[in-house]
Amino acid sequence: MKAITITQESEPIQLVDIDRPEVVSDECLVKISAAALNRRDQWIREGMYPGIQFGTVLGSDGCGVVGEGPAEWKGKEVIINPNVEWGDNPEVQSSKYSVLGMPTNGTLAEYINVPAHRLHEKPAHLSDEEAAALPLAGLTAFRATIKKGDAKAGKRVLVTGAGGGVSQFAIAFAVSSGADVYVTSGSNDKIDRVKEFGVKGGFNYKDEKWFKEAGQLGGFDVIIDSAGGNQLNNYLKIVKPAGRIVMYGSTTGYPEKVDVFRLFWSQVQIMGSTMGSDEEFGEMLDWVNKHQIKPTVDKVFDVGDYLQAFDRFKEPDSFGKIVVTF
Template identity: 85%
Template sequence: MKAITITQESEPIQLTDMDKPEVSSDECLVKISAAALNRRDQWIREGMYPGIQFGTVLGSDGCGVVEVGPAEWKGKEVIINPNVNWGNNPEVQSSDYSVLGMPTNGTLAEYIKVPVHSLQKKPSHLSNEEAAALPLAGLTAFRAAIKKGGAKPGKRVLVTGAGGGVSQFAIAFAIASGAEVYVTSGSVEKIEKVKKMGVKAGFNYKEEKWFKEAGQYDAIIDSAGGNQLNNYLKIVKPAGRIVMYGSTTGHPEKVDVFRLFWSQAQIMGSTMGNDDEFVEMIECVNKYQIKPTVDQVYELEDYLNAFDRFKAPDHFGKIVVRF
């Protein structure tokens, strides 16, 4: 089979030939129809991800058809839960937790073997490419916006970095919950695009005093970190929540601790979500007919351009590789 693996070549990601996986009785063999890229795939490509294991198939998101497995799954269109060993505590992942695509072979291959419990039926309103864009980003956003952020009717929610895949899912889930949703972005064009999803307004974080126009929020869902944290503390409501699922701009130089404790605010960490939340996320997608935003779709042989597109600052939504 063809697979995109991480190597020690001058171009670290290569399309290689591998043996088709052999499955045990509690596993399924899924023929991949489409797989989506995530930021971690690009970090692995750049050598910026811990514990890189050369020869591993990349990719955490996938949609396909079960070729080998129990009778009730055989021939079914599925999406794959990327969690590996979440563990028994629903609040936090286990010490040996990982996601597909490192160190376990991932979805950027013609075939993948996964445990039966990792399968969910593909939402019927989604194309293969849309379904492939859902798992990792959708689960991360669902936990951050709904479970940690508490988005629901009567709440004001600010989602930062509106161009990102997780951010767009957070926007969609928060709107579906009945919350009033606002965004930040460094692009006016991206703000206008998410307004079409139902976002009330957006603010350009490149403007120094953007937070003065933003009002106050019950929850702020953020992946950037960095020095914007103190601006979030200025606009989070008393006893509000700042949910952080990433740190793309690094650590803040300082934190306004006085404002933090005086406001009774909570800064909450969030990453991925447990297996039950994956099921809940799919149910939410089905109930509200949520569709991922797909930026571009590439054929497998064009995988390098797919990765390069991911790096482009104007990309909006998920990058998908079709098999």
């Protein structure tokens, strides 16, 4: 079968032929129809991810049809929960936690075998490409926005980096919660595009004084962020007293300093968040079905064009999830 693996070649990701996995005990064999890329896949390609194991099939997100396995699953269209060994504590992942695609073989292959308890029926209102875009980014955004951020009607929410896959799910969850949602982006075009999703307004973070304009709204109850870096002190200036800053990434690195006085005097909570528990994955799917949420798919590539798919991350106009079909 065809699969995209990480190698030690000059181009680290390669489309190769490997054996189809064998199914044992309670596993299911899923024929993948579509798989979405995540930033972690590109970071693995660039050698910027810890614990890289060469020969691993990449990919955490997938949609397909069950071929082999328990009778109740055969022939069903499914998506896969990418969590591996979250553990018993719903508040935090275990020390053994990982996600599909490193070190466990992932979804960027024609077939994958996973335990039956990792499967969920594909939301009926989604295409295969949309469903493939959902698991990792959707779960990350749901936990950050709804579970930790407590976004709901009557609250004002700021989602940073409006062009990314996770941030767009955060926007969708926050809007569907009834909150008033605003965004930041380095692109005015992207700000205009997310207004079509119900966003009230946005701020271009390339303007050094963007936070002053944002502060004129009266502050935010919740800020959902993946950038980190020196913007953290700007967030502290515009979050309401006793508000929450939920961080699920740090793409711009560490802040040079933190205004600790402002932090404790305003009673602000800075909260870390990553992925989510298996229970939250089910809750996320229920929310998606109830509110008929659809992922934003940037582009769909045939598996033979996998290098173009990965390179799409480098293009400034990318908007939403990148999907590969088999």
